[in-house]
Amino acid sequence: MHTERSKSMDQLMHRKSDVNLQILNPDGTPASGRRFHVDQTSHRFLFGCGAFDSVALMKTQDPEKKAFLAERMNKWLALFNYGTLPFYWGRYEPAEGTTAYPETMAAARWLQENGVRVKGHPLCWHTACAPWLLQYSNEEILRRQLERIRRDVSLYKGVVDMWDVINEVVIMPVFDRYDNAITRICRELGRIRLVKEVFAAAKETNPDATLLINDFNTSVSYEILLEGLLEAGVPVSAIGIQSHQHQGYWGLEKLNNVLERFSRFGLPIHFSENTLVSGEIMPAHIVDLNDWQVDTWPSTLDGEERQAREITEMYSVLFAHPLVEAVTTWDFNDGCWLNAPSGFVYMDNREKPSYYALQKLIHGEWETHNVVNTDENGYITFTGFKGNYTVSDGNASAVFTLDTPVTMKLTLDR
């Protein structure tokens, strides 16, 4: 019984709420003494994953590819309620004025229709930046950057209301791998000025959007940057933390240390880009993960068992932390970024152990499914994980959302 389990799971109380429901028949009389299934149909917590293949799915004309990607995305939808879509400027707008709007918007709408919340990633970043910006002066680059933000945040409003506004600011002005327009303007303006400007452009365009800053740097540098931004009044909705662990699982000590340090701001925390591989670990001496170029990076039996175990542990810690409100695994399938065995499914879409391990949490332990009997006045009372629910006796049904402790009347549809 779920209610019994929950007594030993106090560390998840913040994920749950009490509900006192009076179930009514369509004529307003209490549905008393009846047996109902109460089933959670979605989570308030954001269980996310990169959803880049939904764009490819929308775009492809090849029936075979379409079927393959549809199969993949169906497995995706069976796990997640939150997806990240690509807005890398250089790829989104390869020539000035020519954008990937049609397929990206189609993907965002398709995800939304399937109950998925969508985040756009990112609006400003030095990597994968548009090369055509380099012809302009810094002043013009900044103008175009802000214009781009206003354009896209406006165009996608109502479909994409969550944005990684700016990515990897700690390294941005000192990034020296290659010349790019964003490093140029960040060096001139300074980090805080640039972040201020890009957030202001996003905020004025969609005041209700969730606006994130995102970084792989989890050192004191990022903390200090956040202090400076908050002191400067930048409207950061949530702190994005990348956790690409190609070089091995952080482990509980680092994970708890990062959570403790970034909790100080009292802002929601999003683990925005998580990677745990099911193969060999990348050597520790690699500083920029992009320097690790391999033709193949096989998934191994041992590695798959390890990946599943680490995902279970890490997600459990994050789900238990009161400020974490989203966890996104970066790659859904193997062979994406860096060719790593970093997915929940193999390249051919077969599920890996990590898929089932996460399913067991999201749609098992952390999802509420009860069978309850109404009392003589039609009341049921229970504690469940926050999210959307259906109440049904197999014939009549009703839906409700559980968020804060609530007493409500629920009228059946028949």
Added chain:
Amino acid sequence: MHTERSKSMDQLMHRKSDVNLQILNPDGTPASGRRFHVDQTSHRFLFGCGAFDSVALMKTQDPEKKAFLAERMNKWLALFNYGTLPFYWGRYEPAEGTTAYPETMAAARWLQENGVRVKGHPLCWHTACAPWLLQYSNEEILRRQLERIRRDVSLYKGVVDMWDVINEVVIMPVFDRYDNAITRICRELGRIRLVKEVFAAAKETNPDATLLINDFNTSVSYEILLEGLLEAGVPVSAIGIQSHQHQGYWGLEKLNNVLERFSRFGLPIHFSENTLVSGEIMPAHIVDLNDWQVDTWPSTLDGEERQAREITEMYSVLFAHPLVEAVTTWDFNDGCWLNAPSGFVYMDNREKPSYYALQKLIHGEWETHNVVNTDENGYITFTGFKGNYTVSDGNASAVFTLDTPVTMKLTLDR
């Protein structure tokens, strides 16, 4: 001839100025066709050193100790025009209300009378903090910290007008070696809030003072902290950079990299705590220099030659950089902090090669001494290093200050 040398020293032009002097007799007639010695008597650039022994010199009643410290401080005065005095709260005020004011003020006055500019170090720091603060609530600690700043900045005004307002903020809230009052309040307020408060207290008490922030952390964390502080309007007069090189000389690459990165703010830069040792180098694996506890740390012949060479190179780079306006070597004599052979003199006050190497720069290469003849109207023209000057023919003399290019009349005293 100095004027010839200067042609090949263009990188020091910002340290010099042109002057066009008309030298007049007391009766107002031009001192024409006469031969004068023009001698620089002090530098505008701040060549500094820890001057803690001046406090001991003021305090001691022991004639032998007094003579020994006087000999040491005379050698100190022969090199430097800028001294750092200790204001570590725990030592300055060992019991609440009982301070080292008498001997500290006596030392500051004595230095000032000897033409030395004095900096107080530091007003707020987690290390060497007053243990009696720990009995108070965070609110009371902050109140006392600000009160302490107002008290001391006010008491010493006119004698000490330069302060390390706060020290080592990057590590301050995460410092975990021992519990202390300042880490407590920094953790609660955040770095930027605390810095804002302590600078505001210093600024309101002495609006014309030079107010520094100082750190040993020269990473991107300190850069980002400075960005945040400047964006928050904190009145930082100059950036203090520590460079304790017990683990080996930074070398030109790191030195230039640090200068380049911290120049971005356009603020003056003070190398506030420089150390180069003349003995064995501390192993690289030591993270907190204070962990290296040795009974003796001998100065070696090779080490002394190396120290002199490194001091020459490092001071030359810093003096050539347009934003650097002060360089302070931390220890004047060996056997101070960490027992290191870090001084310009041995423990027995004999000069080491580094003493003569620095003297050769400060009072040799970088000091202007000319012999010139006035023309028929009493004019002389030359380019000299910025600072104070005397003009003298061995009988009559006059003084002037060279700062910006200037044309002036100078009246002799006889």
